[in-house]
Amino acid sequence: MGLRANATQRQRRLGVELRRLRDVGGLSVAEAASFAGLGAPHLGHIEAARTAIPEAKIRALAAAYGCQNESLVDGLVAMGASTGRGxxxxxxxxxxxxxxxxxxxxxxxxxxxxxxxxxxxxxxxxxxxxxxxxxxxxxxxxxxxxxxxxxxxxxxxxxxxxxxxxxxxxxxxxxxxxxxxxxxxxxxxxxxxxxxxxxxxxxxxxxxxxxxxxxxxxxxxxxxxxxxxxxxxxxxxxxxxxxxxxxxxxxxxxxxxxxxxxxxxxxxxxxxxxxxxxxxxxxxxxxxxxxxxxxx
Missing domain, CATH: 3.30.870 (Endonuclease; Chain A)
Structure with missing residues:
Protein backbone atom coordinates (compact mmCIF):
# COMPACT_ATOMS: atom_id res chain seq x y z
CA MET A 1 0.00 0.00 0.00
CA GLY A 2 1.38 3.40 -0.97
CA LEU A 3 1.83 6.31 1.38
CA ARG A 4 -0.91 8.91 1.74
CA ALA A 5 -0.45 12.09 -0.20
CA ASN A 6 -3.24 14.04 1.50
CA ALA A 7 -4.04 13.04 5.07
CA THR A 8 -7.23 14.15 6.79
CA GLN A 9 -7.27 16.13 10.01
CA ARG A 10 -8.25 12.98 11.93
CA GLN A 11 -5.30 11.07 10.49
CA ARG A 12 -2.90 13.93 11.19
CA ARG A 13 -4.20 14.25 14.73
CA LEU A 14 -3.68 10.54 15.42
CA GLY A 15 -0.07 10.83 14.29
CA VAL A 16 0.53 13.96 16.36
CA GLU A 17 -0.93 12.36 19.48
CA LEU A 18 1.16 9.21 19.09
CA ARG A 19 4.25 11.35 18.74
CA ARG A 20 3.29 13.38 21.81
CA LEU A 21 2.91 10.21 23.86
CA ARG A 22 6.28 8.97 22.61
CA ASP A 23 7.90 12.24 23.65
CA VAL A 24 6.28 11.99 27.09
CA GLY A 25 7.55 8.41 27.35
CA GLY A 26 11.07 9.55 26.48
CA LEU A 27 11.59 7.05 23.67
CA SER A 28 13.30 7.54 20.32
CA VAL A 29 11.54 6.49 17.13
CA ALA A 30 13.74 3.40 16.89
CA GLU A 31 13.14 2.40 20.52
CA ALA A 32 9.37 2.84 20.23
CA ALA A 33 9.19 1.01 16.93
CA SER A 34 10.95 -2.03 18.36
CA PHE A 35 8.35 -2.36 21.14
CA ALA A 36 5.55 -2.53 18.56
CA GLY A 37 7.35 -4.73 16.08
CA LEU A 38 7.69 -1.92 13.56
CA GLY A 39 10.57 -0.50 11.64
CA ALA A 40 11.66 3.01 12.58
CA PRO A 41 10.78 4.40 9.12
CA HIS A 42 7.33 2.82 9.39
CA LEU A 43 6.66 4.49 12.73
CA GLY A 44 7.91 7.75 11.26
CA HIS A 45 5.33 7.45 8.50
CA ILE A 46 2.61 6.70 11.06
CA GLU A 47 3.45 9.78 13.12
CA ALA A 48 3.48 11.88 9.93
CA ALA A 49 0.00 10.52 9.02
CA ARG A 50 1.35 9.01 5.81
CA THR A 51 0.11 5.50 6.65
CA ALA A 52 -2.41 3.71 8.87
CA ILE A 53 -1.81 1.80 12.09
CA PRO A 54 -3.83 -1.19 13.39
CA GLU A 55 -5.33 -1.35 16.87
CA ALA A 56 -2.78 -3.84 18.22
CA LYS A 57 0.10 -1.56 17.29
CA ILE A 58 -1.56 1.48 18.89
CA ARG A 59 -2.03 -0.42 22.15
CA ALA A 60 1.54 -1.77 22.03
CA LEU A 61 2.91 1.74 21.57
CA ALA A 62 0.73 3.14 24.36
CA ALA A 63 2.01 0.44 26.72
CA ALA A 64 5.60 1.18 25.74
CA TYR A 65 5.02 4.87 26.45
CA GLY A 66 3.59 4.11 29.88
CA CYS A 67 0.18 5.58 28.99
CA GLN A 68 -2.35 4.31 31.51
CA ASN A 69 -5.26 6.44 30.32
CA GLU A 70 -7.46 3.71 28.85
CA SER A 71 -10.04 6.20 27.57
CA LEU A 72 -7.32 8.05 25.66
CA VAL A 73 -6.01 4.83 24.14
CA ASP A 74 -9.53 3.75 23.18
CA GLY A 75 -10.04 7.15 21.56
CA LEU A 76 -6.85 6.73 19.53
CA VAL A 77 -7.95 3.25 18.46
CA ALA A 78 -11.29 4.65 17.31
CA MET A 79 -9.52 7.36 15.31
CA GLY A 80 -7.31 4.77 13.66
CA ALA A 81 -10.21 2.45 12.85
CA SER A 82 -12.44 5.12 11.33
CA THR A 83 -12.84 5.03 7.56
CA GLY A 84 -13.52 8.76 7.44
CA ARG A 85 -16.49 8.13 5.19
CA GLY A 86 -19.79 9.89 5.73
Missing amino acids: WWSDYRKVLSADALDLAELEASCAGCKTFQWLYVPGVLQTPEYTRALFKGGEPEASPQTMELSVEFRQHRQRMLTGGSLTAFHAVIHEAALHMQFVGAEVMRRQVEHLVEMARLPHVCIEILPFKAAAYPAPFGAPFVVFEGAVPELNTVYVEHPISSPFVSGQAQLAQFSDAFSRLSAVALPPIDLRVEPEFHVRKDSLGLIQHLLYAP
Missing part, protein backbone atom coordinates in the same frame (compact mmCIF):
# COMPACT_ATOMS: atom_id res chain seq x y z
CA TRP A 87 -22.32 12.08 3.97
CA TRP A 88 -19.51 14.59 3.34
CA SER A 89 -17.73 12.06 1.12
CA ASP A 90 -20.06 13.02 -1.74
CA TYR A 91 -18.44 16.48 -1.76
CA ARG A 92 -14.78 15.38 -1.96
CA LYS A 93 -14.32 16.52 -5.54
CA VAL A 94 -15.94 19.92 -5.14
CA LEU A 95 -15.14 21.30 -1.67
CA SER A 96 -11.90 21.97 0.17
CA ALA A 97 -10.23 19.41 2.42
CA ASP A 98 -10.71 21.75 5.41
CA ALA A 99 -14.48 21.81 4.83
CA LEU A 100 -14.59 18.02 4.71
CA ASP A 101 -12.44 17.73 7.85
CA LEU A 102 -14.78 20.14 9.61
CA ALA A 103 -17.83 18.04 8.71
CA GLU A 104 -16.11 14.85 9.91
CA LEU A 105 -15.20 16.50 13.20
CA GLU A 106 -18.77 17.67 13.71
CA ALA A 107 -20.09 14.18 13.03
CA SER A 108 -17.71 12.44 15.43
CA CYS A 109 -17.21 14.86 18.33
CA ALA A 110 -18.66 14.29 21.79
CA GLY A 111 -19.50 17.97 22.21
CA CYS A 112 -19.06 21.29 20.44
CA LYS A 113 -18.49 24.81 21.79
CA THR A 114 -18.36 27.73 19.39
CA PHE A 115 -17.78 31.47 19.63
CA GLN A 116 -18.76 33.83 16.81
CA TRP A 117 -18.69 37.62 16.80
CA LEU A 118 -19.57 38.52 13.19
CA TYR A 119 -21.80 35.74 11.84
CA VAL A 120 -24.29 33.25 13.19
CA PRO A 121 -22.47 29.89 13.57
CA GLY A 122 -22.72 27.78 10.42
CA VAL A 123 -24.72 24.91 11.91
CA LEU A 124 -27.33 27.40 13.16
CA GLN A 125 -27.79 29.23 9.86
CA THR A 126 -30.93 29.22 7.74
CA PRO A 127 -30.47 28.50 4.02
CA GLU A 128 -31.42 32.10 3.17
CA TYR A 129 -28.85 33.49 5.59
CA THR A 130 -26.10 31.23 4.23
CA ARG A 131 -27.00 32.10 0.66
CA ALA A 132 -26.85 35.82 1.41
CA LEU A 133 -23.41 35.40 3.01
CA PHE A 134 -22.05 33.56 -0.03
CA LYS A 135 -23.53 36.11 -2.44
CA GLY A 136 -21.81 38.92 -0.58
CA GLY A 137 -18.54 37.12 0.15
CA GLU A 138 -18.09 35.24 -3.13
CA PRO A 139 -19.95 37.26 -5.79
CA GLU A 140 -18.01 35.58 -8.63
CA ALA A 141 -19.05 32.05 -7.64
CA SER A 142 -21.39 30.28 -10.04
CA PRO A 143 -24.99 29.64 -8.95
CA GLN A 144 -24.23 25.90 -8.91
CA THR A 145 -21.23 26.34 -6.62
CA MET A 146 -23.19 28.63 -4.34
CA GLU A 147 -26.12 26.24 -3.98
CA LEU A 148 -23.75 23.35 -3.35
CA SER A 149 -22.12 25.31 -0.53
CA VAL A 150 -25.52 26.15 0.96
CA GLU A 151 -26.55 22.50 0.73
CA PHE A 152 -23.32 21.38 2.40
CA ARG A 153 -23.79 23.78 5.30
CA GLN A 154 -27.35 22.61 5.81
CA HIS A 155 -26.18 18.99 5.88
CA ARG A 156 -23.72 19.92 8.62
CA GLN A 157 -26.70 20.69 10.85
CA ARG A 158 -27.20 16.95 11.20
CA MET A 159 -24.90 17.13 14.20
CA LEU A 160 -27.78 18.88 15.99
CA THR A 161 -30.81 17.17 14.51
CA GLY A 162 -29.52 13.70 13.65
CA GLY A 163 -29.35 10.61 15.80
CA SER A 164 -26.25 11.45 17.87
CA LEU A 165 -27.64 14.73 19.32
CA THR A 166 -24.23 16.26 20.00
CA ALA A 167 -24.12 18.65 22.97
CA PHE A 168 -23.79 22.09 21.39
CA HIS A 169 -23.00 25.38 23.15
CA ALA A 170 -22.74 28.65 21.23
CA VAL A 171 -21.73 32.11 22.43
CA ILE A 172 -22.68 34.65 19.77
CA HIS A 173 -21.70 38.31 20.02
CA GLU A 174 -24.62 40.71 19.74
CA ALA A 175 -22.83 42.32 16.80
CA ALA A 176 -23.65 39.28 14.65
CA LEU A 177 -27.37 39.97 15.14
CA HIS A 178 -27.08 43.58 13.95
CA MET A 179 -25.23 42.95 10.70
CA GLN A 180 -27.27 44.15 7.71
CA PHE A 181 -25.39 42.48 4.88
CA VAL A 182 -28.04 39.74 4.71
CA GLY A 183 -31.08 41.98 4.66
CA ALA A 184 -33.57 42.75 7.43
CA GLU A 185 -36.10 39.99 6.69
CA VAL A 186 -33.42 37.35 6.25
CA MET A 187 -31.90 38.37 9.57
CA ARG A 188 -35.30 38.35 11.27
CA ARG A 189 -35.95 34.78 10.14
CA GLN A 190 -32.44 33.81 11.18
CA VAL A 191 -32.92 35.19 14.67
CA GLU A 192 -36.24 33.38 14.96
CA HIS A 193 -34.46 30.21 13.89
CA LEU A 194 -31.96 30.64 16.72
CA VAL A 195 -34.85 30.63 19.18
CA GLU A 196 -36.28 27.49 17.59
CA MET A 197 -32.92 25.71 17.74
CA ALA A 198 -32.60 26.65 21.40
CA ARG A 199 -35.69 24.50 22.06
CA LEU A 200 -33.52 21.43 21.49
CA PRO A 201 -32.47 20.08 24.90
CA HIS A 202 -28.85 19.57 23.85
CA VAL A 203 -28.44 23.09 22.41
CA CYS A 204 -27.37 26.09 24.52
CA ILE A 205 -27.22 29.55 22.91
CA GLU A 206 -25.91 32.61 24.75
CA ILE A 207 -25.55 36.18 23.51
CA LEU A 208 -22.51 38.26 24.44
CA PRO A 209 -23.92 41.81 24.62
CA PHE A 210 -22.26 45.02 23.53
CA LYS A 211 -22.45 46.10 27.16
CA ALA A 212 -20.48 43.16 28.49
CA ALA A 213 -18.07 44.38 31.15
CA ALA A 214 -15.07 42.85 29.39
CA TYR A 215 -14.01 40.85 26.36
CA PRO A 216 -12.21 37.99 28.09
CA ALA A 217 -10.76 36.12 25.07
CA PRO A 218 -7.07 36.80 24.34
CA PHE A 219 -7.68 36.66 20.59
CA GLY A 220 -10.30 38.01 18.21
CA ALA A 221 -10.84 35.16 15.76
CA PRO A 222 -14.00 33.05 15.99
CA PHE A 223 -13.31 29.46 17.01
CA VAL A 224 -14.90 26.09 17.68
CA VAL A 225 -13.82 23.60 20.37
CA PHE A 226 -14.61 20.04 19.34
CA GLU A 227 -14.58 17.76 22.35
CA GLY A 228 -13.09 14.29 21.85
CA ALA A 229 -13.48 11.11 23.86
CA VAL A 230 -11.10 12.66 26.42
CA PRO A 231 -9.88 16.27 26.77
CA GLU A 232 -6.49 15.33 25.31
CA LEU A 233 -8.25 14.57 22.01
CA ASN A 234 -10.07 17.89 21.74
CA THR A 235 -9.53 19.85 18.55
CA VAL A 236 -9.97 23.58 17.95
CA TYR A 237 -11.04 25.01 14.61
CA VAL A 238 -10.02 28.65 14.17
CA GLU A 239 -11.83 30.69 11.53
CA HIS A 240 -8.83 32.58 10.26
CA PRO A 241 -6.91 32.53 6.94
CA ILE A 242 -3.92 30.59 8.24
CA SER A 243 -2.14 27.57 6.76
CA SER A 244 -4.08 25.17 8.97
CA PRO A 245 -7.24 26.17 10.83
CA PHE A 246 -6.99 23.19 13.21
CA VAL A 247 -5.22 23.43 16.57
CA SER A 248 -4.30 20.39 18.63
CA GLY A 249 -1.39 21.40 20.89
CA GLN A 250 -2.25 20.67 24.50
CA ALA A 251 -1.33 24.16 25.75
CA GLN A 252 -3.36 25.78 22.98
CA LEU A 253 -6.34 23.51 23.63
CA ALA A 254 -6.32 24.59 27.27
CA GLN A 255 -6.09 28.24 26.22
CA PHE A 256 -9.11 28.05 23.91
CA SER A 257 -11.18 26.01 26.37
CA ASP A 258 -10.46 28.56 29.08
CA ALA A 259 -11.31 31.42 26.72
CA PHE A 260 -14.68 29.87 25.90
CA SER A 261 -15.47 29.40 29.59
CA ARG A 262 -14.72 33.07 30.24
CA LEU A 263 -16.80 34.19 27.25
CA SER A 264 -19.73 32.13 28.49
CA ALA A 265 -19.34 33.56 31.98
CA VAL A 266 -19.77 37.17 30.80
CA ALA A 267 -22.48 36.40 28.23
CA LEU A 268 -26.16 36.79 29.04
CA PRO A 269 -27.93 33.72 30.45
CA PRO A 270 -28.87 31.29 27.66
CA ILE A 271 -32.07 31.30 25.63
CA ASP A 272 -34.55 29.41 27.80
CA LEU A 273 -38.12 29.18 26.57
CA ARG A 274 -39.27 27.64 29.85
CA VAL A 275 -38.95 31.01 31.58
CA GLU A 276 -42.16 33.06 31.64
CA PRO A 277 -42.13 35.80 28.96
CA GLU A 278 -42.55 38.65 31.40
CA PHE A 279 -39.18 37.88 32.94
CA HIS A 280 -37.32 38.40 29.66
CA VAL A 281 -36.46 42.10 29.95
CA ARG A 282 -33.09 42.07 28.19
CA LYS A 283 -31.69 40.35 31.27
CA ASP A 284 -30.97 37.22 29.32
CA SER A 285 -30.25 36.13 25.75
CA LEU A 286 -33.90 35.64 24.82
CA GLY A 287 -34.83 39.05 26.20
CA LEU A 288 -32.20 40.71 24.03
CA ILE A 289 -33.34 38.75 20.98
CA GLN A 290 -36.98 39.71 21.59
CA HIS A 291 -35.90 43.34 21.81
CA LEU A 292 -34.15 43.06 18.45
CA LEU A 293 -37.15 41.39 16.86
CA TYR A 294 -39.88 43.66 18.14
CA ALA A 295 -38.28 47.03 18.88
CA PRO A 296 -39.47 49.76 16.48
